[in-house]
Amino acid sequence: MISTIPLTRRATLGGVMGLLALQAGLSQAQAATTGGKLVFGRYADSLFLDPVLTDANVDIWVMTNIYDTLLLPTANGQGTQPGLATAYEITDGGKTVTLTLREGVKFSDGTPLSADDVVWSLDRARDPKAGPWNSLLASVDHVDAAGNTVVLRLKNPDATIIPVLATFNTAILPKKAFEAMPGDTMDDKAKAFGEKPIGTGPFVLVEWKRGSSMKLRRNPQYWRKADNGQALPLLDELEFQIIPDDSTRLLKLKAGELDGVEFVPFARVKELQADPNLRMELWPSTRVAYLTMNVRPTLNGAPNPLANLKVRQALNYAMNKDAVIGVTTLGLGKPMRSFMSSATPLFAPSPLYPYDLAKAKALLAEAGMAGGFDLTCLTLSGNQDNLTNLTLAQQMWSAIGVRLKIEQLDNPTLTAHYRAGTFQLRTAAWTDDIADPSEITSYFAYFPNIASLHSGWQDARADELYLASQREIDPAKRAAQYTEIQSIYNAAAPIVYLYETPYPVAFRAKVKGFVQIPLGNNIFEMASVEK
Amino acid sequence: MNRAGAIAGRIAQIVPTFFLIGLVVFVLARLLPGDAVSAMLGDRATDETVQRITHQLGLDRSILSQLVAFLAQAAQGRFGESLAFRVPVASLIVERLPVTLMLTGMATLIALCLALPLAFVAAMTANRWPDILIRTVFQVGLSSPVFFVGLVLLTIFAAGLHLFPVGGYGEGFGEHLYHLFLPALTLALSFSAVIMRTLRGSILAVLRAEFVDFARAKGLSSRVILLRHVLRSAAITTVTLVGLHIGSLLGGAVITESVFAVPGVGRLMVDSIFSRDYPVIQALTLILAVLVSLTFLATDLLHGWLDPRTGV
Numbered sequence: 001m002i003s004t005i006p007l008t009r010r011a012t013l014g015g016v017m018g019l020l021a022l023q024a025g026l027s028q029a030q031a032a033t034t035g036g037k038l039v040f041g042r043y044a045d046s047l048f049l050d051p052v053l054t055d056a057n058v059d060i061w062v063m064t065n066i067y068d069t070l071l072l073p074t075a076n077g078q079g080t081q082p083g084l085a086t087a088y089e090i091t092d093g094g095k096t097v098t099l100t101l102r103e104g105v106k107f108s109d110g111t112p113l114s115a116d117d118v119v120w121s122l123d124r125a126r127d128p129k130a131g132p133w134n135s136l137l138a139s140v141d142h143v144d145a146a147g148n149t150v151v152l153r154l155k156n157p158d159a160t161i162i163p164v165l166a167t168f169n170t171a172i173l174p175k176k177a178f179e180a181m182p183g184d185t186m187d188d189k190a191k192a193f194g195e196k197p198i199g200t201g202p203f204v205l206v207e208w209k210r211g212s213s214m215k216l217r218r219n220p221q222y223w224r225k226a227d228n229g230q231a232l233p234l235l236d237e238l239e240f241q242i243i244p245d246d247s248t249r250l251l252k253l254k255a256g257e258l259d260g261v262e263f264v265p266f267a268r269v270k271e272l273q274a275d276p277n278l279r280m281e282l283w284p285s286t287r288v289a290y291l292t293m294n295v296r297p298t299l300n301g302a303p304n305p306l307a308n309l310k311v312r313q314a315l316n317y318a319m320n321k322d323a324v325i326g327v328t329t330l331g332l333g334k335p336m337r338s339f340m341s342s343a344t345p346l347f348a349p350s351p352l353y354p355y356d357l358a359k360a361k362a363l364l365a366e367a368g369m370a371g372g373f374d375l376t377c378l379t380l381s382g383n384q385d386n387l388t389n390l391t392l393a394q395q396m397w398s399a400i401g402v403r404l405k406i407e408q409l410d411n412p413t414l415t416a417h418y419r420a421g422t423f424q425l426r427t428a429a430w431t432d433d434i435a436d437p438s439e440i441t442s443y444f445a446y447f448p449n450i451a452s453l454h455s456g457w458q459d460a461r462a463d464e465l466y467l468a469s470q471r472e473i474d475p476a477k478r479a480a481q482y483t484e485i486q487s488i489y490n491a492a493a494p495i496v497y498l499y500e501t502p503y504p505v506a507f508r509a510k511v512k513g514f515v516q517i518p519l520g521n522n523i524f525e526m527a528s529v530e531k
Numbered sequence: 532m533n534r535a536g537a538i539a540g541r542i543a544q545i546v547p548t549f550f551l552i553g554l555v556v557f558v559l560a561r562l563l564p565g566d567a568v569s570a571m572l573g574d575r576a577t578d579e580t581v582q583r584i585t586h587q588l589g590l591d592r593s594i595l596s597q598l599v600a601f602l603a604q605a606a607q608g609r610f611g612e613s614l615a616f617r618v619p620v621a622s623l624i625v626e627r628l629p630v631t632l633m634l635t636g637m638a639t640l641i642a643l644c645l646a647l648p649l650a651f652v653a654a655m656t657a658n659r660w661p662d663i664l665i666r667t668v669f670q671v672g673l674s675s676p677v678f679f680v681g682l683v684l685l686t687i688f689a690a691g692l693h694l695f696p697v698g699g700y701g702e703g704f705g706e707h708l709y710h711l712f713l714p715a716l717t718l719a720l721s722f723s724a725v726i727m728r729t730l731r732g733s734i735l736a737v738l739r740a741e742f743v744d745f746a747r748a749k750g751l752s753s754r755v756i757l758l759r760h761v762l763r764s765a766a767i768t769t770v771t772l773v774g775l776h777i778g779s780l781l782g783g784a785v786i787t788e789s790v791f792a793v794p795g796v797g798r799l800m801v802d803s804i805f806s807r808d809y810p811v812i813q814a815l816t817l818i819l820a821v822l823v824s825l826t827f828l829a830t831d832l833l834h835g836w837l838d839p840r841t842g843v
Contacts, residue, residue: 048617055573132572132580187587191617210616210623211802212700212794243698243792247682251690252697252792412565412807415574419581428574443575450577 032513032528034230037237040524041249041261045211045242050194051171052124053131053187057520060168060433062240064521065216067171067199070099070118070150071162073435077286077518078345080166080435084113084200084223085150088165094157094473099150099165106221107174108204115145120175122152130186133169136160136434139470157473163436168521174198202233202525214240224525233525234513250506253278259511259529262522264504266329266385272506279509282332282502283516286341286432286440289333289389291377291496294424296456305375306424310367312493316353317360318400319393325499328388333499338486339444341500343518346437346482350490352497360400372401377425378417381408386427389498421454425496428453431520437482441466445489457494541831545824549817553605556816557598560809566590567614567807588614601813610814615806620814623799628818630700631795633707634787635780637715639773642723647769650730657735665727673724677783681717681790688713698792714791718783726772733768737761767837774830778823 048054051063072083085099105113124130126137139158144151154161164170173193181192197205200223203216216238224232241258243249246265252258254275264272264280272280293315297307305311321335334342337349364370377393379386387406394404409417417423432440442449446466447458462485469481503516513526568585569576585591589600604611610620649669653662672680689697701710737743737760746756785797796815803811 047615055576129583132576194617209626209794210618211627211798241699241792242794244798245698245790245792248685248698248790248792251685252699255690255693255697257697257699410565410805412563412567412570412805414565415569416565418574419569419578450575 032226032230032234032526033530034234034528035236036529036531037239038235038259038511038524038527038529039239039241039257040522041243041252041258042240043242043244043246043249043263045240046214048191048194049197049205050190051169051173052133053190053194055132057431061520061522062214063168063171064201065203065238065524066197066201066205067168067173068201069166069168069170070172071166073163073166073517073519073521075515075517076284077343077432077435080162083166084118084172085165088162090162090473094159094471095154097152097154097161097165099152101148101150102223103148105200105223107177107198107200108219108221109174109177109198110221111174111176113172113174113200115148115150117175118150118172119143119145121172122150122170124173124186125170131169133167136164136167136169157471159470159472159478160434160436160438163434167434172200203238211242213242216240222525226526234528235524238524238527253506253508256508258508260505260507260514262503262505264506266332266501266504269330269332269504277509279507279511281505281507281514281516283505284343284518285501285503285516285520286343286518287429287503287520288336288339288341288500289385289427289429289498290336290339291389291393291498292418292423292426292428292453292455293494293496294421294455295494296421299424300422304424305367305369305373308367308369309492310363311369311373312496313353314360314363314367314369314400315397315402315496316493317356317363318396318402319353319496319498320355320396321497321499322355323396324389324392327392328385329499329501332504333501335499336497339489339495339497340437340440340486341432341518343500344432344437344440345435346479348483348486350487352490353493357399364400370401372403374403374405375425376405376407377427378407378409378414378423379427380414381410383427389427393496418454421451421456423454428495433519435519438466438470441469441482441485444495445485452494455494457492459488459492462488538828538832541828545828548824549820550602552820553602553813553817554598556813557601557809558594560807560812561594563804563807565807567809570806571614605813605817611810613803613808613811615803615808615811620810623811624796624814624818627794627796627799630707630711630793631781631784631788631797634711634715634718634784634793634795635777637708637711638718638722638780641715641719642726643769643773645719646723646726646730647765650727650734650765653727653731654734654738657731662731666731669724669727672720673728675721677717677721677786678790680720681714681787684713684717685791698790700793711793714787714793717791718780718787721783722776722780725776726769729772730765730768734761734765737764763837767834770830770833770837774826777826778819781819781822 044058046059046062047056048059049063049066051067068084070083070085071080074081084102084105086102088097088099090097101115107113122137122143126134126140128134139154139156139161141153141155177198178189178193181189183189183192202219202222204219205214206217207215218233218236222232226232243252249261250268253261269280272278293306293312294304295307296304298304325331325333325335337352338347340347377390379390390406397404414426418426430440444453445462447463452458465481465485469478472478472481505516507514510530512528512530515523515526568581568590572581572584612618613620613623616623649665653665656662685697689695695713696710699710701707743756743760746760784795785801788795788797799811800815
């Protein structure tokens with residue numbers, strides 16, 4: 001999702017570390033210690049642990065420890081693997097998906113998982129009145145259950161339905177327990193259920209002090225086993241402590257009061273790498289950082305230079321991505337090669353606007369802007385990385401006569417300008433939630449969704465390709481469609497491309513087996529603390 | 532008017548104050564750019580989703596009708612539900628208010644313990660080296676930003692010497708005291724500087740006052756003078772200062788709570804403003820207003836007791 005939270009300073013080591021680690025994860029368990037407690041420092045607390053009604057990373061990234069989906073994303077974030085369903089079959093020209101449920105799965109309250117729970121959960125997730133994610137299941141006409149199988153009948157073939165079944169909002173909840181919650185409406189029941197969630201995931205929430213701590217205990221009913229047959233999760237207890245201040249979070253880790261922390265600032269990564277008591281992990285991510293441009297011809301009554309393609313390209317050519325990566329991420333990022341990250345399926349890279357000042361000047365001259373112009377960029381106050389990026393942009397663009405003004409705002413104000421389309425340029429970042437390129441593309445390049453990141457950019461061919469790709473079940477044809485969408489979008493440059501960064505997570509050296517997949521999910525089931 | 536009547540009068544004055552504060556906060560929160568639903572749903576919600584949730588939460592009603600509903604609820608002590616956390620505001624505040632009260636209480640105590648004796652020493656040795664040393668040290672405390680002092684204390688006493696935990700709140704009263712010591716000390720350092728300087732000044736003023744010369748001339752011992760005149764005057768000054776500064780202590784708690792990861796109302800307030808969580812902003816402001824008003828009342832009463840000339 002788009003990160004709008006301050007203090008998100010994240011980095012990428014391109015590399016295959018994540019992939020190797022998760023594949024090794026289950027077999028690693030051979031040597032893993034069981035039992036014990038892991039205390040993990042988070043920068044912000046979760047808000048609402050209902051998979052259907054939430055849209056925040058602080059919820060999404062930890063919910064997978066409580067709930068399961070029918071399928072699970074693979075470690076590289078690009079495919080799916082069996083979850084609550086052991087197998088699936090697509091028939092009827094892509095219009096029927098038949099899933100076989102895993103035998104013997106129980107919810108944390110001891111009740112067995114039934115096909116009814118699955119039908120109910122999917123129906124709730126696709127209810128158009130039920131939250132921001134229902135459109136992921138828009139192709140579903142109805143869901144049937146027969147014994148141990150669940151059948152999704154689709155209105156049309158849907159290329160994304162399989163990754164969607166591995167996405168948090170299609171998590172399976174116990175129908176009876178949910179409906180037995182106090183409250184008159186489904187919303188009230190969801191609130192009550194979100195306080196004491198019941199899932200089939202590796203952990204159970206036992207105590208939650210808002211903004212302070214969250215305690216989870218091992219779910220003894222959990223179905224998944226490690227390769228060596230060891231029952232998962234390995235830990236008895238998992239505690240999240242909320243430490244918003246970066247420096248304090250790291251001090252607590254160093255003092256041994258925390259076993260791990262998320263969002264290590266890039267500036268501190270080297271220091272932690274050098275500490276023999278700690279292990280700095282940089283997990284490959286789908287996160288991209290960029291500046292969104294408003295391409296509407298006029299803005300607040302005045303002509304908008306960003307409406308001109310050549311101006312947008314010039315700004316991109318004048319932006320030295322490598323220099324920005326060196327300064328802001330201390331070399332931990334890598335330049336964007338498309339609007340989607342290199343970890344996104346069907347990523348089609350191109351040499352995206354290599355730094356070329358002469359070309360930038362020539363393009364501006366062709367656009368009739370040789371004398372430069374004034375630009376204003378909105379950014380989230382308190383986010384140091386964004387501010388550094390903009391300070392660098394200010395210098396780099398001054399070389400082509402562009403005078404950049406930086407305006408710092410708080411999140412709701414920034415969002416209001418964004419939604420109203422009254423921004424000229426804004427800082428932004430994105431992380432995929434689905435192991436598929438459709439999500440990011442629907443927000444960046446497909447106009448009818450949110451006007452292409454509220455930029456006003458629209459391309460009829462891109463819209464058409466996107467719609468066709470949603471129904472295209474031939475992987476080769478779909479890949480070709482995505483190559484074309486990316487080439488159209490990247491040539492039109494409605495954003496200023498910056499960099500990809502990894503997720504920087506640090507642990508005490510005795511902690512093993514934590515995994516963060518490129519979609520951001522924090523996976524603790526294979527984590528252990530050596531004695 | 533008798534004493535009880537005077538107190539009742541003061542309390543009666545407070546009620547319309549609360550009403551005004553409630554009104555102002557309600558309107559101001561809604562005048563802020565941006566809205567709760569956009570903040571809650573994030574950047575990518577579609578317009579339809581935003582409209583649907585806005586309607587569900589009743590935020591599309593006129594400000595006047597929302598205000599009437601808010602005042603009617605608040606009068607019954609009900610503050611509704613947090614938009615961001617989706618739990619009753621009361622439960623959020625009940626969890627966190629004691630933390631902040633304990634923090635500010637401890638900070639006040641520490642500040643007094645530091646400031647009172649040193650103010651006397653400074654006043655007695657005015658402009659000689661102990662006085663200059665004390666003033667210099669406190670000047671540093673006063674002029675250092677709270678987040679910086681906090682981090683320095685954390686680095687030295689918690690991460691370095693392991694004498695205290697690095698932030699957090701712990702479980703049980705004993706652990707709370709232990710966890711809150713460094714944050715309270717951080718808050719106390721700048722506050723104690725204010726008390727010390729003012730108190731030193733007022734002690735000096737008393738010592739130079741004519742009535743003290745007169746007392747001396749009467750043959751009263753220095754000890755009696757100190758106890759009867761100087762201490763009383765010092766107590767009045769201190770009570771006034773503490774009363775006046777409760778508000779800024781609560782304000783300082785916002786930063787301290789963030790640095791030390793203390794789950795108090797200060798952090799809740801900041802988070803609520805950033806997420807436009809109107810019910811929480813409103814309830815917290817009202818409750819803090821009540822606290823400050825009660826402190827003022829208590830200050831006035833103490834004042835009256837220490838110095839009957841002031842009335843109440």
